[in-house]
Amino acid sequence: MNLLDALSTSPQTKRELAAKLGCEPRDVEALVQSYRLDGAAILSDGDGYRLGASAAEVDACAQRLRRIAQYQG
Secondary structure: OOHHHHOOOOOEOHHHHHHHHOOOHHHHHHHHHHHHHOOOOEEEEOOEEEEOOOHHHHHHHHHHHHHHHHHHO
């Protein structure tokens, strides 16, 4: 099973995903980053990771993540 197969539109924590994938939670973070760079619509919030259900939802999440990155940088 790969990360995209494990994700759904319902949030899952990185620990839940790690258990499904048979890896460590930090490996899930690396996979998410890699898939995002390849264009996958993986969203994240306080509840976990999930697939975007619409283009507007993906755009809103991307804007939020950009604001967080700018604030931290």
